[in-house]
Amino acid sequence: MRGRLLIVEDQAIFREGLKKMITSKATGWIVAAEASNGHEAIVQIELYKPDLVLTDIRMPMMDGIGLIRHIYTHKLDTLTVILTGYKDFEYAQTAVQYGVLDYLIKPCTEDTVETMLKKAYEKWISGISKKNRQLDQKKKLQEAALREFCMGLPYDRTRLGEFFAEIQGYEALFLRVTTYFPKGKAYRPQEMSLLQFALINILEELCVADDLGKGRLVAIEADKMILFLPKAGKQIKSMTSVMRDTVYKLLGLHMSVSNAGEISTAEELGRLYRHYSSELPQLTDTKPINHSQQEQVRAIRLNLMSKIIMGFIVETQRQIQDTLEQLKRQSLEESKHTAYSMVLALRDILDKEFHSSRLPELQGARLDELQRAESAEQVCLWLQKMTDHFMAEYEEWRNRSNDGVIGKVLAYLESNYMKECILSELAARFHVNDTYLSKLFKKETGGNFSAYLTKLRMNKARLLLSNTDMKIFEIASMVGYDDPNYFTNVFRTALRMSPTEYRKNYRHINK
Structure with missing residues (x-):
């Protein structure tokens, strides 16, 4: 489970550097989009729904504070981290009121960025867990209302209304287990709750396997359940047979299925269920189902x-x-x-x-x-x-x-270094986990992915500088850099001289 990250930075050199730094680390994030100012970022947020926005402060049109204010006031489900220089830090702190998660002070080291990304990932996962609990609680209250309504007990009208709003146009299948203690199975009363757990899990898995995963299974009584499925005609008819056969094969339980058809109102469902239930013998050897x-x-x-x-x-x-x-x-x-x-x-x-x-x-x-x-x-x-x-x-x-994945990655880089090469995308290409690929790459090459790719590109650039009259911007493009200024900075860092100086020195030595 990986989070989507949006980088917002007006300087292409820094944006590219951040992207390469982030994608070379296995921290649970993929760079989903980029933007050069707050207005562009708002469009990208609408398109890509990022889980984390990493934004600069000083940008044209709309700055980072304006972007974070927009995210906060529109209640967008997105974490935010600010990039700022020392002189901007006091101004950046005004974003505290908008729930900013963290600050990064420029220039950022790889370790600093990696630590921040891991912190953000943990926060994101924690948020997903909280949302799941809230959704589970809502679902539990809705299904309790349905259960109480079907059994003629006092119920929560609001929750029942919510439930029926979500299943409009669905068909209802009434399911019943004839007994939890069939002949040939040494099931004991104290194990019945585990049997019920297994039964519900099997039925829910069958819904997903048949592409009917939006269905809702609700246990009404210990032996009776209602399965709500999107109206699908013959697909539902074939599924009822599969459910009966699978439950019997795996658990040895006999189950009856009755299609009540499309349900338009709660009152209609309650009437049909009570009629269905009244015609069946009541099991006395059952206990309530655990719904959590x-x-x-x-x-x-x-x-x-x-x-x-x-x-x-x-x-x-x-x-x-x-x-x-x-x-x-x-x-x-x-x-x-x-x-x-x-x-x-x-x-x-x-x-x-x-x-x-x-x-x-x-x-x-x-x-x-x-x-x-x-x-x-x-x-x-x-x-x-x-x-x-x-x-x-x-x-x-x-x-x-x-098996041999690093050799495949190196061969790919040798042929594609002029293109965008991202660790997470290569991991997906070669069907490996990006965290593992990052560690394996360092183990087998002695350096990280980003450093290897940079060195490869610089070697190719040196050959072009030495043996052709191509312009610097053309060489930059040939080795994978859209921005010639960024290419020059990277080259200077790697070789302690500019591309122009390198070409002059080479030609002087080889006169």
């Missing part, structure tokens, strides 16, 4: 994914170890839920972020194994096996993806 378990999976996934993206493998392993220790202090039922949530999060990371689906299935035999655990210690052993498999699979994926 999916929140736990999302929280674990976000926490782990942020560490993996930043390359914090040790911290990832520590979080897994902390969870294993936590299980030992929980009741047996709690430990099973925590372990199951952890592995669902790990599987989701492998599937969606690393495109690997080789983590063993958690339903069927694997779930049976977890259910048979008689103590928290046995649950720990189950989770340890699954997390060990995850880490081994992750390492195998990295090795498989990264």
Whole structure:
């Protein structure tokens, strides 16, 4: 999970330098856009919806303070960091009232920029976590209102209205589990909540797999649920068969599905559900469903994914170890839920972020194994096996993806140094994590990506200066620099002389 960054700086040389500095570091950000003043930045914000804006203070048309004021007054969901010189710092501090996250004093070192970006990334991830909790709470209140309404209990009219506004035009499927204790399965009453958790997870995954991920699954009673799906005709009809077959295959549970059609009002849904429910036998061996378990999976996934993206493998392993220790202090039922949530999060990371689906299935035999655990210690052993498999699979994926990757990157740079070369884009091109690519590049070449690319370009420039009569601006363009002044500054820094001086010296020596 990477954040989008907008750089706002009126001097192209500094903007280019910042971009190269940022893209050469693996800090969780990608440069989504650039702007040379506040007015341009407002347009780019509308187009790219950046998560972080890094802006200079002194710019024409609209300065950095004006831009940050605009972001603040329009309540845009964007973090802001100010670039300023010492003489501007007092003026820049006026932005405190607009919620600016941090200040960078020019000239900035790579370490300073990297530290700021990591701080901003942690703040951004924290904000996502907070929003998820708020959305989960809103969803929980809406679904509680629906549940109470369907069961003829007092309910929150506002929350119910919100829910129906979100599902306008959807069809409703009534789902029912005939029993949680079928023949051939040694399920026990104390494990029913884990079965319900697994059941809901299977149904939600099927919605996503069938591109019906905008659907809403609401558990009304322990054995009855309503699945709201966008109206899709034959797609819904085929999905009902898949749901029944999959639930039986993985959990051994029989499930009935009844399509109530498109629902236009809450009153119509309540009438249909009560009629549906009245014709079914009531289960007596059930307990209420825990409605907060999916929140736990999302929280674990976000926490782990942020560490993996930043390359914090040790911290990832520590979080897994902390969870294993936590299980030992929980009741047996709690430990099973925590372990199951952890592995669902790990599987989701492998599937969606690393495109690997080789983590063993958690339903069927694997779930049976977890259910048979008689103590928290046995649950720990189950989770340890699954997390060990995850880490081994992750390492195998990295090795498989990264086999000879630096050689491929170097070959690419040799052929494309005159184009824009960004570490994160090369990582995506060669199917590796940008954090890992940055570390591997330094390990195998002895220097960072940005320094290597600069050295390569300067060597190519030296050849052109020595063997052609091309103008400086033409050489700059030939080796990947749109701004000849910036190229001259980089050349002077690398060789302690300007391109013109280098050409004169070379020709003088080789007369």
